[in-house]
Amino acid sequence: xxxxxxxxxxxxxxxxxxxxxxxxxxxxxxxxxxxxxxxxxxxxxxxxxxxxxxxxxxxxxxxxxxxxxxxxxxxxxxxxxxxxxxxxxxxxxxxxxxxxxxxxxxxxxxxxxxxx
Amino acid sequence: xxxxxxxxxxxxxxxxxxxxxxxxxxxxxxxxxxxxxxxxxxxxxxxxxxxxxxxxxxxxxxxxxxxxxxxxxxxxxxxxxxxxxxxxxxxxxxxxxxxxxxxxxxxxxxx
Numbered sequence: 001x002x003x004x005x006x007x008x009x010x011x012x013x014x015x016x017x018x019x020x021x022x023x024x025x026x027x028x029x030x031x032x033x034x035x036x037x038x039x040x041x042x043x044x045x046x047x048x049x050x051x052x053x054x055x056x057x058x059x060x061x062x063x064x065x066x067x068x069x070x071x072x073x074x075x076x077x078x079x080x081x082x083x084x085x086x087x088x089x090x091x092x093x094x095x096x097x098x099x100x101x102x103x104x105x106x107x108x109x110x111x112x113x114x115x116x
Numbered sequence: 117x118x119x120x121x122x123x124x125x126x127x128x129x130x131x132x133x134x135x136x137x138x139x140x141x142x143x144x145x146x147x148x149x150x151x152x153x154x155x156x157x158x159x160x161x162x163x164x165x166x167x168x169x170x171x172x173x174x175x176x177x178x179x180x181x182x183x184x185x186x187x188x189x190x191x192x193x194x195x196x197x198x199x200x201x202x203x204x205x206x207x208x209x210x211x212x213x214x215x216x217x218x219x220x221x222x223x224x225x226x227x
Contacts, residue, residue, distance in 0.1 A: 043219040107159040
């Protein structure tokens, strides 16, 4: 149980393109999903916390107009990187916390974004 | 100062060796503690939760010292497949609830 999927697993796009990444909890309901970013040889950094049916809470320094988050249901959250630039190239990982579960989060397999 | 600090390594150990990783955290309000394992270019996977009483899962033993704000992970009888980066992770719910990740300690087990 507690499987989280992400799609796509890899994206290569031109600068200026918008990219949408989906995060799904497959066998459980997740009131809260989290979006992280990881640059090479760096730790995971939380970008935003997404609660179903409400606006996402963004971490300091993360532009909410650039990284659009939608958490439309208890099993799906999306992150859209708008007008992506090469500096947005990174490994984007989502995680989900089970409704009524403990503190642990279950991670998706990640999406590797390369912006040319 | 980082909220969660780990020695980045790498730790290069032979198969069968025992290796210990340490981690310190700065926020005494932290509530829960975990060790995650991350393979190259993959997502983190939960290895084990860490409790004050200490907990063991096969070859892995985790310990928490709240007074010293210190977490440890001991791996006995290392296998080649243990080669990965081990992430010390702290959960706190005051202000905003989130996981704080250490930068990880890289382990390389050689034959």
